[in-house]
Amino acid sequence: MSFFLETLIGGLMSGMLYSLVALGFVLIYKASGVFNFAQGAMVLFAALSMARFSEWIPQWLGMDNLFMANVLAFAVSVAVMFIVAWLIERLVLRHLVNQEGATLLMATLGIAYFLDGVGQTIFGSDIYKIDVGMPKEPVMMLENVFEGGILINKEDFVAAFISAMLVLALTIFFQKTATGRALRAVADDHQAAQSIGIPLNRIWVIVWCVAGITALVAGVIWGSKLGAQFSLSTVALRALPVVILGGLTSVPGAIIGGLIIGVGEKLSEVYLGPYVGGGIEIWFAYMLALMFLLFRPQGLFGEKIIDRV
């Protein structure tokens, strides 16, 4: 029993991280109707920026306070992501208003390659350490309930908490503020939004800034687990099934989808793995996504598309 719980919790924690990346996809899709293929590249870019600036800033300023260095590096990275967002709008999206979804998708594919390359040119292509002081040691819990208790990774716990807070903040921003309302309006209908005086260009910059911040948070958390390295950009591929599962248009869907996939991966690996020779974790999520595409293409929480004929 305690082993099952351990696996379950481990799954939930890694699921939370998938959710965080998936959230980036959902935000941009909801707000601009663009499926942003560059989300993974943005995660990598943000993680590299965070890793390198937290290394460079103490050197430049000659200080050795880890906490201050991290805070400054985070602030600089936020600024960097804002600049990236602004440039993307200015150089790419502005010229593609009212174009087909496929055109925009291809554009983000281009942005992804560009960010991958530029990121590694500026920041280097080694594996860099992000040390934001996440607790590494595992803790034992519920020792008096189960024999031997269950082992939980503190780092995962903190990461899950941060993700949850971010999701909460974003939900409030989207549902309760005037800017959030304008974002949803643009997502629904470009033409109508413009005709009531919502500035499309500014809205897009805001959306990409928000996605940039999400990418930064995901990058920092993943980076402190795995190191800031190229493979981070493939994390986005792991988040694709999450988006399909949860529905492209649903924030809660991204979260619950992430949790289901995280848990499913771990449990199937442990309990089904021995029968099929292991390695289920690698393809489980994609299999699940495929099933969903067959039977429920809009995902668990996505809007069902009904056209008036």
Next chain:
Amino acid sequence: MTGRKIGEVILDLKNISLSFGGVKALQDISFNVLEHEIRAIIGPNGAGKSSMLNVINGVYRPQEGEIILRGEHFANMNSYRAAKAGLARTFQNIALFKGMSVLDNIMTGRNLKMKANMLLQALWVGPAQREELEHRLKVEEIIDFLEIQHIRKTPVGRLPYGLQKRVDLARALAMEPQILLLDEPMAGMNVEEKQDMCRFILDVNDQFGTTVVLIEHDMGVVMDISDRVVVLDYGKKIGDGTPDEVRANPDVISAYLGASH
């Protein structure tokens, strides 16, 4: 119609020509709109009515001609500038934000009037909160005015067509426009809904003094509520004047009335 007084020229269109490739949608069209009046643009299908409205609103940019709004020349009008200049519009194929509630849809109409800093909005404090409440008050007035209190919280996508049209009008009114452009406000409505819509248009014009430019198919309605009418046919202007003058114009009779009677 009492309480309102037709004023000076507020919108002046001079020699507008618009073509899409070889198709001449509008040819050398000039007319003006006076402040506080209800001005209709009519014509058979494909006459260029919607193109005309889209030119005024900045969706299309005419190859030739000038748009003069309150004495100011607009060389390259676009939707956003039009909105800032006090033009609001509704759409023939309703373009509401379907996933959002009626209230949220109408609130988006207040967007240009919101001044508060984004960060304050996000934190929901101070001026941002006060501002949101003020705008909400104004929006509630419009909701009362258009008698849609009961559907305030309903997602727009679920409403019947006639009500969606009304929400579309409400969103435009929330902008407190000087000029309201209505693209076939009564298309696809039943008699009762049409009567309601007519009443709302007349009330808006009368109570708020809003200038109304409308496109309409339903001849009866147009002749009843408008002060002056422009008639287009195949992208050309064939008539302009009061409803009675237009009705008596032989060109109009052969092009439009003649065809349908």
